[in-house]
Amino acid sequence: MAEKTNKFAEGVKIGYIGFILFFAFIPLFIMVVVSFKSNDQFLQNPWFFDNPSTWKWENWGVAWDTVSGYIANSIFVSFTGTVVTLVIVLMCSYAIARFDFPGKNVIFYLVMATMFLPGTVAALVTLFDLLMNMGLVNSLWALVLMASVGGQVAGVFILRNFIEDIPKELFESTQIDGGGHYAQIRHIVLPLSGSIIAVTCIMDFLSSWNNVILPLLLLRDDELLTIPVGLFRLDGEYVKQYGELMAGYAISSIPLLIIFLFSMRFFVKGLAAGAVKG
Amino acid sequence: MSSVTINKLDKTYSPGKRDAFRAVKGIDLEIKDKEFMVLVGPSGCGKSTTLRMIAGLEEITGGTLKIGDRIVNDVAPKSRGIAMVFQNYALYPHMTVFDNMAFGLKLQRMPREEIKRRVDNAADILGLETMLDRKPKALSGGQRQRVAVGRAIVRQPEVFLFDEPLSNLDAKMRVQMRTEISKLHGRLDATMIYVTHDQVEAMTMGDRICVMKDGNIMQVDGPLNLYNKPQNMFVAGFIGSPPMNFFKGTIVKDGTGTSFLEESASGPGFSLKLDDRLIAASEKGSSQSVYLGVRPEDIEGASISDSAEIEAVIDVAEPMGAETFLYLKTPGGHDFIAKVQATHSFKLGERIHVRFDLARCHLFDSKTENVL
Numbered sequence: 251m252a253e254k255t256n257k258f259a260e261g262v263k264i265g266y267i268g269f270i271l272f273f274a275f276i277p278l279f280i281m282v283v284v285s286f287k288s289n290d291q292f293l294q295n296p297w298f299f300d301n302p303s304t305w306k307w308e309n310w311g312v313a314w315d316t317v318s319g320y321i322a323n324s325i326f327v328s329f330t331g332t333v334v335t336l337v338i339v340l341m342c343s344y345a346i347a348r349f350d351f352p353g354k355n356v357i358f359y360l361v362m363a364t365m366f367l368p369g370t371v372a373a374l375v376t377l378f379d380l381l382m383n384m385g386l387v388n389s390l391w392a393l394v395l396m397a398s399v400g401g402q403v404a405g406v407f408i409l410r411n412f413i414e415d416i417p418k419e420l421f422e423s424t425q426i427d428g429g430g431h432y433a434q435i436r437h438i439v440l441p442l443s444g445s446i447i448a449v450t451c452i453m454d455f456l457s458s459w460n461n462v463i464l465p466l467l468l469l470r471d472d473e474l475l476t477i478p479v480g481l482f483r484l485d486g487e488y489v490k491q492y493g494e495l496m497a498g499y500a501i502s503s504i505p506l507l508i509i510f511l512f513s514m515r516f517f518v519k520g521l522a523a524g525a526v527k528g
Numbered sequence: 529m530s531s532v533t534i535n536k537l538d539k540t541y542s543p544g545k546r547d548a549f550r551a552v553k554g555i556d557l558e559i560k561d562k563e564f565m566v567l568v569g570p571s572g573c574g575k576s577t578t579l580r581m582i583a584g585l586e587e588i589t590g591g592t593l594k595i596g597d598r599i600v601n602d603v604a605p606k607s608r609g610i611a612m613v614f615q616n617y618a619l620y621p622h623m624t625v626f627d628n629m630a631f632g633l634k635l636q637r638m639p640r641e642e643i644k645r646r647v648d649n650a651a652d653i654l655g656l657e658t659m660l661d662r663k664p665k666a667l668s669g670g671q672r673q674r675v676a677v678g679r680a681i682v683r684q685p686e687v688f689l690f691d692e693p694l695s696n697l698d699a700k701m702r703v704q705m706r707t708e709i710s711k712l713h714g715r716l717d718a719t720m721i722y723v724t725h726d727q728v729e730a731m732t733m734g735d736r737i738c739v740m741k742d743g744n745i746m747q748v749d750g751p752l753n754l755y756n757k758p759q760n761m762f763v764a765g766f767i768g769s770p771p772m773n774f775f776k777g778t779i780v781k782d783g784t785g786t787s788f789l790e791e792s793a794s795g796p797g798f799s800l801k802l803d804d805r806l807i808a809a810s811e812k813g814s815s816q817s818v819y820l821g822v823r824p825e826d827i828e829g830a831s832i833s834d835s836a837e838i839e840a841v842i843d844v845a846e847p848m849g850a851e852t853f854l855y856l857k858t859p860g861g862h863d864f865i866a867k868v869q870a871t872h873s874f875k876l877g878e879r880i881h882v883r884f885d886l887a888r889c890h891l892f893d894s895k896t897e898n899v900l
Contacts (some may be wrong), residue, residue, distance in 0.1 A: 267789030419618035422585050427683070428606030437631070441622040 285309055285497035292492045306493055313484065313497035319473065320480035325505070327465075328389055328458045330396020335454050336447065338398065339405035340436070344435055346406070347413035348421065365403045379465060388470040397458035405450040407491055412443045448516035452509065459506060477502040529684045530596035530609070530719060532582060538590030539743075541579050548552045551577045555589060559721060564713050566734035567723045569766070574743040575717040578692055579723045583612050583689050612678035612689040619664040619679075625651075626660040629678045643682075650678040653715065655709075670701040671779040677712070688703050690722040706732060716842055731755070739763050756888075761897040764821050764890060770853060773827075773864035775820045776894065779810045782887065787812065788820050788891075794861030798838045803886045809900040810891055818900065819892040824853070826868040826885040827866035828848060840864075845874040856882070 284292055286305040297303075346358050367373075377396075378387075386392035416438060424434050442446070471473040471474055475483075481498045484491065539552040552574040559565045560820045567575040580586040582593060592599050593764060600608050611632075615887070626647055626707050633643045654674045664672055673693055680688055689710070694702045710733050713720050724730055730737045731751045739746045739754065739762070746766075747759040758764035764772045778788040786807045790797030800820070802810065809819060827850035840856035854872045857863055866882055875882070891900040 417616055417618065419614040419616055420620065422583075423612065423614060423679075424607045424631075424635075425585065426583060426610065426612050430605075433635060437620065441620070447826040520750050 275397060281496045281499055284492050285313075285494075285500050287487070287493045289492060309491075309493035309497040310501070312491075312494045313501055314358060315482055316483050316494075317477055317498050317501050320475050320477045321505070322504075323390060323474060324459060324476040324478075325392040326456050327397060330394045331458045332451050332454045334394070334398035335402055335405065336451055339402050340435060340439065340447075341411055342402060343406045343409035343413055344431070348409045348434075361403060361406055365407075365485065374463070374467065377464075381468060387468055389468075390474055392468050393458070393461070393465055393476070396464055397454070397461075405455070408446055408450065409443060412446050413439055416442055445516045448513055452513055452516075455509065456506065531561045531563075531594075532557075532687055532719065532721065533594040534558070534578070534582075534591070535594070536591035537578065537581060537588065537593060539574070539586060540589045541822045541873055542878045543589060548836055549764075551743055552581070555740075555743075555745045557738060557745065559719060561717055564710075564720045564722065564733060564735040566730040566737045567721065567740060568725065568727060568730035568734075568737055569740035569746075570692055570725060572742075573740040575723045575725075575740050578740075579612075579689050579721060582608075582687070582721060583610055584608055585612075600647070609618060609686035610689055611683045611685035611687075612681050612691065613641055613673075613676045613693045617664070617676040617696070618687075619672060619675055619790040621715075621772060623654060624661050624663055625675050625678075628664065629682050632679065632683050646682040646684070647678070650681040653681065653712070658832070668701075669697050670705055673697065673705060673895040675709075675874070679711075681716070685849050686719065688716075688718055688720040690720065692724055693722075694724070695726075701707060702729075709733065727769065733768065735781065737767075758821075758890065759899055761819060761821065761892045764892070768823055770824050770865045770867065772823050772890075774892070775822075775858075775862060777818065777820060777863070778816045779818060780814070780816075788818070790820075790860045790862065792857060792860045795859040797860035798858055800838065800884065800886075806889060806891055812900045813891070814894050814895060817894040818898070819894055821890040821892060822864075822884045823888065824865045824890040827864075827868070827882050829868055829880060829882055837883050840866075840880060840882055842876055842880060844872050846875065847873070854880075856880075 251414070280296065283299055284296060286299065286309065287296075291304065291306075294477050325458055343362070346354060381387055381392050381395075384392075386395065393399050420438050424438060429437065460478060461476075465476045466478045466482075468477065481495065481502065484495045484498050536556060538554045541547075541549045541551060544812060551572075555574075555578065557565075567578060571602060577586060577882060581588050582595075582605070584603065584865045588601050589689055593601055593607055595610070601738055614735050620631065623631065629647045629650060630643045633646065648657075651660055654677060656671070656674055656678060656692055659667060659675075660669060664675065667675065673696075676693070693709070694705050697705060704872040706729060707719055709720075709722075713733075720896070722729075722733060731754075734751055736748060736750055736752055738748045741762050747754060749757075754767045758767065758772075767773070775790050777788050779802075780789045780799070784801075786802050788800045788806075788810075790799070804883075829884045838847070838858065840858055842854055843857055844855040846853040847870055848856070850870065851867050852874065854866045854868060854874060855863065856866055892898065
């Protein structure tokens with residue numbers, strides 16, 4: 251671009267971004283810093299690394315021993331929940347976007363309305379009651395169920411608009427070629443809205459991965475706990491071992507980091523696609 | 529290959545509701561085997577709806593549709609033996625040209641070698657051999673449309689359906705693709721049904737043309753017959769560019785013979801002596817009130833002494849090179865267009881005399897708007 255850049259405005263912009271990034275990353279940084287400290291070291295200097303020779307690597311060992319048993323549970327719940335959500339989101343938004351049926355708008359608005367209902371915390375008592383009657387208390391399936399029914403709304407909202415924007419001739423030409431609805435979803439919707447779907451999945455995965463309150467409430471047996479609840483086990487009865495706790499948090503965020511690194515491409519593209527698709 | 533027979537075909541959107549709309553009003557049409565039939569008409573005339581009903585993309589609300597000897601009203605699109613080319617190409621952006629063309633065949637679980645053979649054959653016909661590995665994004669509009677045609681060819685359908693396939697192309701490309709599709713018709717020897725709103729496409733491509741308006745068929749005929757013998761004012765005005773001029777007036781009989789007297793708007797209307805053919809026609813009318821239709825190309829400059837001459841004033845002159853379009857006004861205050869040889873330059877406001885070629889004039893009933 252030939253347009254002259256205003257140095258001052260650029261500076262303000264970068265400064266602003268830096269400011270936000272700083273506050274976004276400082277807790278993570280401190281988490282890593284503290285994970286190498288004993289409680290004494292933590293109380294003396296919580297802000298930066300000490301001399302590497304005094305690092306307490308044992309914290310990570312203790313944290314791993316505590317958390318490792320729960321990783322599989324967390325992955326199972328988040329993964330299954332996300333897959334079920336994805337299938338429901340796809341079918342629901344495809345149906346709403348492509349078919350005309352009586353009451354279609356009412357159904358869509360009802361689905362949207364659930365976005366404005368109070369979340370898990372407000373409905374906790376009734377939710378617990380419901381799950382208890384379903385015999386799902388102290389079962390990972392309760393979490394899978396909850397993960398599968400919460401995340402669709404935003405997904406349906408975004409994906410419906412996206413599917414409606416796909417030229418209908420693409421679907422019709424598949425129809426003439428003999429493709430049914432499955433083929434239309436598989437060959438048109440999935441490839442064309444891949445980034446949107448990836449974002450929906452990641453959001454969903456994150457929210458069930460980080461969910462504390464439901465597993466805390468529903469799970470009794472130690473071997474069923476998910477990571478966030480399992481981390482409470484590190485929260486000693488009398489003394490808080492900050493170093494071990496922080497190491498545990500760090501370990502529990504590693505899978506998310508891995509997922510993010512692999513899906514960053516989709517993430518950026520998807521957020522942009524939703525915004526400026528023209 | 530096979531014929532398409534449409535019998536009392538009817539399409540009503542949201543029937544029985546307040547916003548019910550009857551897009552196609554019980555039309556009959558017989559499209560012969562290996563014929564190139566063009567459906568033409570202004571926007572909203574029902575031509576695309578008709579095509580989509582033939583394709584099976586719209587439900588038929590009345591009448592029957594036969595492809596070959598089979599009634600296909602309730603047959604799924606894939607089993608009708610048709611292939612369709614859409615206006616916006618409908619290519620899958622994430623697939624290569626090869627995969628786009630092969631997609632339908634893959635869905636039919638055709639053996640890989642057969643798919644390759646058919647796609648290569650289609651690519652050969654359309655000159656796409658070097659582009660098979662490209663994505664649609666890397667192709668020009670004309671090439672994309674060729675891929676879309678290729679996708680239809682590989683299915684080896686009995687009937688090809690084209691829904692305004694050239695409308696997205698620029699003018700030059702449109703002319704080129706037009707001839708290519710015509711050649712393709714000769715080469716594939718298939719039944720083709722082609723929808724367009726462009727009368728030039730219709731005239732140049734169709735074996736027969738079906739002119740539609742408001743869900744009704746106005747006339748079905750060969751291109752030259754449509755031009756020379758329009759059945760009604762709509763067809764007469766739709767086919768030909770610039771369109772046919774219509775003058776409203778009355779038939780007057782006096783001692784010297786029968787003549788057409790233009791209805792006056794601002795000044796005295798012109799009077800035109802009719803020849804025997806037009807007199808015979810005028811007697812068929814329900815009243816004395818008629819429309820006289822004359823094409824711009826059937827008007828020529830004349831000298832004052834000519835008995836059939838009409839005086840006119842030049843509003844605008846558009847030199848096109850080989851000929852000049854004159855936008856004229858009669859003394860009666862009506863506008864009309866003449867297409868004359870560009871032998872000399874015309875001045876605006878100039879008063880000239882023109883003569884109508886009576887052998888090529890038409891009279892239309894003012895009530896029914898049908899030809900007399």
